[in-house]
Amino acid sequence: MFERLYTSNDSSAPPDVVLYHLFRLMSKGFFKFRGGVESDNVEALAADGPHLVVPNHEDWLDVSALGVTAWEAKRYLHFLAKSQLGETNRLSKLANAVLVPAGMTYIEKSRPLSEQVKFLHKLDQLVKSGCAIVNFAQESRYSHDPYVVGDEVKSGPATMALAYGLPITTAGIAGTRERHHIDIVYGEEIPVDKVEGFDMNSRGDLRALTPEIRALTARVKDSMRRDLEMAQKARKKRLSRSTFILSN
Numbered sequence: 001m002f003e004r005l006y007t008s009n010d011s012s013a014p015p016d017v018v019l020y021h022l023f024r025l026m027s028k029g030f031f032k033f034r035g036g037v038e039s040d041n042v043e044a045l046a047a048d049g050p051h052l053v054v055p056n057h058e059d060w061l062d063v064s065a066l067g068v069t070a071w072e073a074k075r076y077l078h079f080l081a082k083s084q085l086g087e088t089n090r091l092s093k094l095a096n097a098v099l100v101p102a103g104m105t106y107i108e109k110s111r112p113l114s115e116q117v118k119f120l121h122k123l124d125q126l127v128k129s130g131c132a133i134v135n136f137a138q139e140s141r142y143s144h145d146p147y148v149v150g151d152e153v154k155s156g157p158a159t160m161a162l163a164y165g166l167p168i169t170t171a172g173i174a175g176t177r178e179r180h181h182i183d184i185v186y187g188e189e190i191p192v193d194k195v196e197g198f199d200m201n202s203r204g205d206l207r208a209l210t211p212e213i214r215a216l217t218a219r220v221k222d223s224m225r226r227d228l229e230m231a232q233k234a235r236k237k238r239l240s241r242s243t244f245i246l247s248n
Contacts, residue, residue, distance in 0.1 A: 171185065
């Protein structure tokens with residue numbers, strides 16, 4: 001049923017499209033009873049072709065909230081997750097059984113991209129399939145203040161974008177850690193030109209492109225910061241309205 005409703009030979013669909021939509025609809029139902037999840041500028045994801053989505057990281061519910069809102073633009077999301085999630089985390093069985101078939105790919109965030117041949121091969125497949133790829137640029141949702149965007153933003157997204165010429169859309173997520181009244185603001189698309197001949201397997205290429213990678217990372221960080229501030233303001237306004245309604 002889900003395949004008939006939601007797919008039409010879409011090359012960007014996850015391996016198990018039924019599981020993806022079941023997970024999405026369950027998440028949508030959960031959020032409905034927790035004040036809902038609202039988004040702004042989600043049409044930034046609507047363009048065809050491969051895309052890199054770079055949000056801040058508050059909580060594990062970020063994945064569900066992004067998946068729910070992205071479908072408003074009819075986009076499947078493929079998430080990059082740290083490899084430890086599938087190895088030692090208490091949720092590893094769930095991740096391997098459910099999230100991987102639904103579109104999650106492991107990346108060893110503690111190792112340079114030049115040493116991750118298996119991941120780079122998978123990334124190449126995702127790009128060629130025209131996927132929207134989500135990469136949380138912050139190290140861990142518990143390694144930083146979730147309510148600000150600071151120096152913890154990593155260079156991985158910028159590196160991938162330059163290697164493939166992937167446009168970047170940042171996003172600000174507010175409310176997932178509190179688990180109610182969630183707001184997501186998607187930023188304006190950041191166009192990125194492909195650097196011809198750039199090989200992420202080459203440490204020499206990575207060193208040579210360090211200035212460009214740093215400059216694009218700074219631009220991504222500034223955009224994330226703006227998106228998060230807007231999402232926090234939108235959530236605060238919604239909470240004020242809810243409090244007023246309940247008090248009257």
